[in-house]
Amino acid sequence: MTAVVLGLALFAGILAAADPVPPGPALARVPWTTSRVSGSPQAPLPYRVERVFPKLAFNGPVDLATAPGSSRFFVVELGGKILSFPIDPDAAAADLFLDLRANIPGVDQAYGIAFHPRHASNHFVYVAYVLRPGLPDGSRVSRFTVNPGDPPRADPASEKILITWPSGGHNGECIQFGPDGCLYISTGDGAGPDPPDRLDTGQDIGDLLASVLRIDVDHADPGKGYRVPPDNPFLRTPGARPEVWAYGLRNPFKMSFDPGTGELWVGDVGYEKWELIHRVRAGGNYGWSVVEGRQSIKPGPVRGPSPVTPPVVDHPHSEATCIIGGRFYTGGRLPALTGAYVYGDYASARLWALRHDGQRVAGPQWIANAGFNIISFAADPAGELYILNYGGTLHRLVPNTETTPPDTFPRRLSETGLWASTPDLGPAPGVVPYSIRAEPWADHATARRWVGLPGDARIDNTNQWVFPKDTVLAKTLSLEMERGRASSLRRLETQLLHYDRGLWRGYTYRWNPGQTDATLVPDEGADEVLEVADPRAPGGRSRQTWHYPSRSECVRCHNPYAGALLGFNPRQLETESAPPTLRALFARSPDAAAGRFPDPRDPALDLATRARAYLHLNCAHCHREHSGGAVAARMSMDLTLAETRMVDAVPSQGTFAIPDARVIAPGDPGRSTLFYRISKTGPGHMPQIGTALVDVPGEILVHDWIRTLSPGSGGVAADGERAAHEECLRRLGESAVGTPATIGPPVERLMSSPRAALALVDAMNRGRIPAPVWEAILRRANTETNAMVRDLFERFLPEGQRAVTLGARIKPDEILGLRGDPDQGRNVFFGEAGPQCFRCHQVLGQGTAFGPDLSLVGRKYDRAALLDQILYPSKIIAPGFGGYQLETVDESSYAGILVRRDATGVVLRDATGHDTAIAAARIRSLSPHAASLMPEQLLQGMSSQHAADLVDYLATLR
Incomplete structure (x- = not known):
């Protein structure tokens, strides 16, 4: 607890430590007198x-x-x-x-x-x-x-x-x-x-x-x-x-x-x-x-x-x-x-x-x-x-008799007092625009930022940055509705961070179609499907689902362990080029020489610095101590690479069927689950909050950085496999037409595993694949039965051609509110196109005896509990069904359920039901999986009705 207390003390009402060099005196500032951001939209606490x-x-x-x-x-x-x-x-x-x-x-x-x-x-x-x-x-x-x-x-x-x-x-x-x-x-x-x-x-x-x-x-x-x-x-x-x-x-x-x-x-x-x-x-x-x-x-x-x-x-x-x-x-x-x-x-x-x-x-x-x-x-x-x-x-x-009633909290952006003119985002006197050195990925959106301190209050930066009550930081995200044409920018949302009694609270306002004002999004967030003109998309148009974050999602990223404010800090602020109005917000003029945060998009920087900065910007607010990332990886660039616990580390939250997978496999992006996660959409995509689309330049950056790392285990095998992949890509790149006769064998080889498919995706990202071949690849990917491969190509399809599915933000009440068809649910359970439950579970002797037998599961759980088990499989893992990862001295890797362990060795059962015996002399390490072997987010690719069908089928198993 001591470490928690002393560490958190650094963030109690502050942002970051100021530069130790005494800064200059404060400048005169314009007071902000129009603020109406106070209290909370929630009902008053008692x-x-x-x-x-x-x-x-x-x-x-x-x-x-x-x-x-x-x-x-x-x-x-x-x-x-x-x-x-x-x-x-x-x-x-x-x-x-x-x-x-x-x-x-x-x-x-x-x-x-x-x-x-x-x-x-x-x-x-x-x-x-x-x-x-x-x-x-x-x-x-x-x-x-x-x-x-x-x-x-x-x-x-x-x-x-x-x-x-x-x-x-x-x-x-x-x-x-x-x-x-x-x-x-x-x-x-x-x-x-x-x-x-x-x-x-x-x-x-x-x-x-x-x-x-x-x-x-x-x-x-x-x-x-x-x-x-x-x-x-x-x-x-x-x-x-x-x-x-x-x-x-x-x-x-x-x-x-x-x-x-x-x-x-x-x-x-x-x-x-x-x-x-x-x-x-x-x-x-x-x-x-x-x-x-x-x-x-x-x-x-x-x-x-x-x-x-x-x-x-x-x-x-x-x-x-x-x-x-x-x-x-x-x-x-x-x-x-x-x-x-x-x-x-x-x-x-x-x-x-x-x-x-x-x-x-x-x-x-x-x-x-x-x-x-x-x-x-x-x-x-x-x-x-x-x-x-x-x-x-x-x-x-x-x-509590003094709390501001919730109906006085601004429900419209125009009511916040931040803007003199809301339609054109003209700030009110005392509200100051600012910019940061490095922007995180935001699904093609661009950001503008402002800060307001009530009255003539200032940020006390004598030592640590201490903010006055009712400080507000605003960020407006806009999206080009025609890719590449800046004049087509449409404002989608304005996010506020409000400092209230020692806590930073996040709120989202959704802009109306006329771009005249924005309304407060409900606590649970919202979604909107956008039509975007994109010459690179099939048919010249794409559909993009935009997620307006919930208030709990806001604080997942803006958490105290990450410093709460991720952009307004000494390393990110452009203080040297900032107008005097920004510098005047500080009790003492901030020193522009504070260590500058590197911009991953700056080609003048070395590759490692750019890649580490990219991971810090997009991932480190969750992947740090106590911030909620359920893995050991730490992505702050303040750590040495060894301290990040990623290099040559065995993944604890799934390998995506990649043999000998590592979080980062040095020299081998294809064996790196970090690279796989940022290369896919849907279940398992990272970052999990704030984005849903793949950042292709960021993907290429991380790929190229991993390639430069000194190869670790599996290096010899990786070289041979990489050469085979490269030969297939060469043949595809030289093909003028996408007929099965010309591209069939290399495409099949590159679709044979997630590792090979990553090589193909990387080539597509870099424009190495001719258009006719590209289209043929997508037709083939659409029929792929291996979801770990298919998911990598889903992003290349227009959203309108994808199945309407539950997606990442599943609302259990919506599923439970539907009447399921148990007969259809049985088809979902035993079908190839869905979650393929039968590959791990048996019902009345049918299926594979890998996970628990579900023949009587309806006696144990009601509908709500069954759905909860599917959505959160790691909450309760049945005794005897925890997963293990085994590495041998000859660098082979096995994963499965521990069937037997004694002085002679270990027997592991894989997802096919096959038992493998490994002698004790061959075992280098044996470690339990932190998560269930049953993947999370299995329902993401299903419709609400099919999910209800599956739940109701399981409920009949009595």
Whole structure:
């Protein structure tokens, strides 16, 4: 958690660090007085947050607690100091309670505090702290004795170390006394965020990591400072640490007990996609690192002794990225919250409330925005809830009576106050245009940008860039309706990023056909089919589906880990050529010499710089730590190439039937799934958000860069295959007509595999294929049964000639709202043209026994659950059906389900049902797939009706 906290602190209300060279004085600016962008189009949240104890401030506080019989709060600072102050609104100063660093050698950080239930008589307090990382006993819980007096002071000489476990990141270290009088201690997986569960401890109850521990501090077993309670669930499990009470937790940073039921609730900081709230019970297994919530991560054969219990709540990273477990509200000041569990998120600063009746959850309800980094919750003796800000202040919830009604948020672009003249985008006084050095790919669209700061406010760039409330950045995307003719530009959308109480929120406005105004797009986004004149398209016209992003999609890219603002930053802004009006927005004139971001389109730059910049621009906002990319790849160009974890890395989210595939196969684009993904449309296309079309110049750039990398494994075979592909391409390039007799053999060879097809696509991109041959290739591609090959050529067809399909943004309710035909669904299941379910599953003996038998699947899942399983196959992977990738010492590669593994070797079953035995001496590596072997987005190429037919057929299998 420490790394998460300190890393996120860099983005709390800022964009980036300013250049260390002192800039010049600020210029005079024109105020922006017409802004109407304030609040939110959503209904007002029921609560807001207000500061309490305004005279107090702390340095990196991480925990807040009270002591039985005391009227004081105790605050733990990350740096090792613990302070206390009276629970009095006028409290003016905090008193030192204990300074760990000053009294205990080697203390690095402090995390938690808990007072003994009988503290008033025994004066015991328990503190969780860590020494430097990498020590076998570096994480500790110690007992101290509190000396009587006012203010109270803990005696550092009284320390008694009770329990230790390894330090190294994800330490957990929340401590709470339960209603049974036992001390509960949370521990993380003891490592950094990536690779996930590096110590493979999540499912191992033979150590104390990734668990909730339960100990009796009032008695002691021989040689220990505590006793293991006799009813601990693994007390008699061979090889288990008896202190373990529950396990399978990644970084259980905060936890608390429900005073009504005595149940323990834990907030578990997630990995790449989900933030989790668990109701934790004795002996429970909460999945890490087999799963992250319901998402498969490391589905290996080693699992704990109990089945995985899914979370009560799982928030996607579009809503939360660092969950902070909360408290049950038992106070009297906010009666509507009585009995609710209130929790929050460090990064998004959102607060939620939920209720649980023992069987089901009501909520969670989004109740407030904190506007700061939530780090902990506490209750005073009266049960009133307090929220701790990592920035040093304390807060509480109050009813929201001041929120701007949602109907005042601008529904039209002309109502925002950004423009003096909306039809021609003439900015209002004080709204300033700006440009950036390097533009991301936007499906042929071009962008114009503006920034507005309300009134005469400025960006504080003395050190970090701090923006005033209600700052607005605007970007208008326009598309040529006749390719190559600038005068045909049509404005499609204007995106706003609005800075509101510490959060950047994204909104999209859709321009009307008359180009006079734009209206606010609904929260879920929208789509529009455009007709574009294109001389390069068959028939001279093409249809392009334009997606207007949802608000959650906006924050997927503009996330805090990526810096939220992707273009308005020191490296991207053209400050040296910017007008004085832009420079005047800064408190101090920004230095134009800040490291310039390279433009991938600049031919004067070297190929590697251009390619790395391209991946950074288009991919790195998601493919970085904590930003939601479900793979290990990191694409920021600030990393060395080795640090990106792409070169010679085995793909974890599918190989697309490419033999010996790598994310980047050095010297061999055809074996590189990165290149495959940016070369295709539809399922598996990257980038996944923001674009749907292939960027051909970018595709060529990445191809040529990969070719320059020193060849890795498979290099000799690649040279021979590449030569064969090149000979086929030469023959096609010399063909004057596209008859089967002249082009049949080379086309068949180039359609024989995704790797060969990539070579053909690259030649088509570069204009090496004559027009008659091109048309013949597309006719052949349209009949290709291998979807991995066919998908590469789909983009060359006019959209009007493609099947009308669900596409990438599937709405389950639309499918479930249709009445399916089970007989037609059976045809879909067993047909060659659809998802080809029968190739992996059997129904009543028909099909291939690769995945689970589905003969009775309708007994297990209803229609909605069946559809969910199809759409998100990695949520729940049936035991025994996790996939594995095996590499041999002679550089052969196998993938499939693990049938047998022992000292003699391994047996893998492939998707055809064939079992392959590999002797132990041949095995170089064997690693589990993070994702299900069942591909995601199987329904993208189907119609809504066919999808409903398939679901209803599966529902009949009882």
